[in-house]
Amino acid sequence: MPYVIAAPCVADYSCVEVCPVNCIAPGPADPGFAKAEQLYINPALCIHCEACVEACPVNAIFETKALPEPWKAYAQINADYFTQAAR
Amino acid sequence: MTPTLSPADPTSVADPSVRVTRTSCGICEASCGLVVRVRGDEVLDIRPDPLHPNSKGFACSKGVQFHHLRDDPDRVRQPLRRRADGSFEPVSWEQALDDIGRRLKAIIARHGGESVGLYGGNPIVWNHEAFSLLLGLGAALKTRHLFAAASVDINNYYVVNQLLYGNNFCSLFPDVERTRFMVILGGNPVVSHGSMMTVGHVREALQDIVRRGGRVVVIDPRRSETAQLFEHLPLRPDADAWLVAAMLRLALQRGCPRPEVAATLGGLAFLQTLVEVATPTRAEQETGIPAARIEQLTRDFIAADGAVLYGRWGASLGQFSTLTKYLIEAFNAVTGNLDRAGGALFGHSMIDIEKLMRDTGQIGYDRWRTRVEGIPEVFGTAPLATMAAEIETPGNGQLRALLVSHGNPAMSGPGGRRLERALGQLELLVSMDPYLTETSRLAHYVLPPTLWLEREGFPIFTMAHTAVPYAQWSPASVRPPEGARDDGWIFAEISRRIGVVPSPLALVRGLGRLGITLGARTLTDLALRTGEHGDWFGLRPSGLSRRKLLAVGGPLLLKPRPPTGVLRQRIAHRDHRVHLEHPLFAAEMQRLAQRQSNDPAYPLHIISVRELRSHNSWLHNIPKLMAGERVQRLRVHPQDARPLGLHNGDRVRVESRHGAVEVMAWISDEVMPGVVALPHGWGHRGGWRRAVEAGGAAFNDLTSSAYVDIDRPSGQAQLTGIAVRLCPLSSATPPATDTVTTSCSPSA
Structure with missing residues (x-):
C-alpha cells in the first residue's frame, strides 16, 4: 500500500529530494510551495520504497494501513490533492 | 487527539560514536522538544522528540534544519573589529574585550553608567543566563537604556498584566485543550506555531476544538493560513479595540458578569463607562464588521461552556495595543472565562517566573520615564521606539555606547532608517551576533556568540504559558565552534573589565565586590530548588534541581494541565482581585474615539505577514529554508489593484508618511479591500549572502518611532495597520481607469 503524509508534516521537502519517482508534491519548484503547510504523496505513483519515511525529519509519513487512528483521513487527503490539481 | 508517534526511547542508538541529547528548540515560542544526534562536532540530524510532554513529537522545518545555521559559512567565528573603511578584521577575544572595556570605562568616567545601553533581542529569551546578566549589567550600571525586543512584540501584555494582575509576567493563555469557542484576533498560530501560548501540534489542537463540536473564529484583515482552516471574519486593520469594546458593552448589557464572577473583579463601573462609546453602529463603522455579526459573536461566546478570546500580533502592534489587550482581558473576565476550564488559564512553570522577576526587582510599570520622550518603563526596560531619540538628543544621560545581544534593531525596530543612522553615531557599538546583519555591520566590534544547540539551557519564558507543564534543563548538544563564546560569558567578561558585578541584586553585587x-546559573538553579517543584537541597528528595534534570536527560511531566481555581492566589494585588480601573485606559479610549483614521493621501493600510520558514529577521540565510525561489510579495486585493493597473509580478512602490519601499505585487483576495500585506524581515544588507540575495525590502522602513505614532502606555511601536499608498513602477498594461486618487512622489 502507498505511503501517506499525515498531520505532522511541515513541508520540509526532505522527502521530495529522496523520492525516486517524483511522486511528492508540491516541491520547491512547484507553484504553491511557498504557502504549502504540508506535502502530499501521489498514491498512483508511489512505489512503496520507504525512502521518504527515513528522510522525514518530523515522522509524518506512514504506510496507509499503519496510519494512526486520528489521521486515517489523510490517505484520502493525499489522493485528493492530485485529483484536484489535475482538474 | 494527537497520538504519540513512536513510543520508542528517542535516545537509543546502536552506534557508540553517536551522542544523543534531548533538548528544546530555541527559535520560536513553541519550544518543541528535539532529539539531536551528534558525531564528534558534527550534528547528524535534529528530530522532534516524540516523548516530550508538551510538543508531543511536533517540530517544524526551522528547528530540524538549525544545524545548517550552526555550520553556515557566513557565520561569524571570531571577534571582528571594524576598520575605518567599514570592513572588518579578525582580532583575538582578549584584544576585543580589553579594548571594549577600556572604551566603556572612558565613556562611563566622562558621562556616567547611564550613557551605556543594552539591547536584548528575541533569541536571548531562550538563554536565561545571558538574559539575567543583561538585566544585571543594566542594574549595575544604573542605566535606563535597557531595551528589549518585547517592546516591538509584547509590551502591551506586560503593561496590562501588571495593572490588572499585579505582575508583568502573569500572562493568562487559552485552554485550547478544553475550550468550546476560541476567538483568535490578529494571530496566525498555524504559521507562527503559537505565541504567548505554547501548545504542541497547535494546528491539530485547534482543529480538535471543531472536531469535538466547538468553534474557532479567526478575526483578521487577511484570510491567513489559520483563517483558511476555520471561520474567518475580516476586520479593518487596527480596529481591534473597537470590536472588543463593542463586545464588552454587549456582554455587560446581557447580564455579565455573574455575581460570583463580579466578586473577583474591581472597577466594573469604570469599565461600563469606558465602553459606552462603543455602540454597535460605531463599531460597525470602525471595524467593517456588521453590527449583527458582532452581536451574534458576543452571544455565542457568552453561551459557550468555556470560551476564550486570544489576541496576538495584529492586536498587539497597532496604535492602541495596550487598550486592546486590556479590553481582551476584561472581556474574558466579565464573561466568566478567567481561570476556568476552556477559558484563559494561569500558567504553571517549573520555575515561578513571576516570583523570580519580582524578587530580582524587575516587576513594575511607570516607575520612571524615558529621558527624551517621557515614556513609561515596562519591567525596567525602555521601548525600542525611544532608542533613536536617546542617541540623537544631547544632554545628561545621552545614549553613547550600546551592547546588542542577539538583536537586529536596525531591521526590526520602528523607523528603521532613522535608527540605523542613529546607531552609526554611537561612540561604541558592540554586537553579539552570529551574522554580519543590518545592525552588526555598523558595530565597532562583532562578538560571535554560541547558539542554542551549543549551550546548556531551557525555555524559561515559554514554560510559563505551556499547555502541559513540564520540567527540562538540557545540556549543550554539541560543542560550539572554537571562536564562539556564550553571551553570558561575554557579559561577565565585559563587566569584569569595567569593574561591576552584573546582577540586579544588591546582595550579589556586594558579595561580588568581596x-x-x-553566577546567574546558580541563582536560577536556586529559584528552581526552592520553588514548588524544588528539592530544597535534599529536604525533598523527589524534587528537582539543575543537576537532577541534567541527569534525567529529558523533559519530565509536572502536571497534565495548569490548575484552575487559583485566581485569588495568583493575583498579586493586595485585594487579590482583577483591577479593571485605571485612568490610563479611559484616556486611551478617549484618544481612540478621537482618532482620525482616514487619510485621503494614504488610502490603504499595510499589515505584516509571518511566513512558515522565517522567524522575524534571522533565518533567511539557510538555503534549505529559502528553497522554492522564495521572494517577498505584497498582497494587494484585486479591487485595489485594478484602478492602478497593477498585475501579478509588477514592481510597486509602497509609501507611508514615514518612508517607502519597492516590492513585488501579488494580486490576491486573501486580503480585504483597502488592505495590503507584506512579510516582514526581508530586505537584508550585510554579510549574510543568501539573505541579501533574496532581496525584498524592510517593512520597518514604513514605520515610525515618533511619539505620536506609537502605543503611548507601553511605548510599543506600531508595526501593523499603517496608512500607505501604492505607486506602480512597471506594468505591462496601462491603468484600467483614469480615476487614480492617490498621488505618488517621484520614485527615488
Missing part, C-alpha cells in the same frame, strides 16, 4: 561570585 570576590564571591554567584
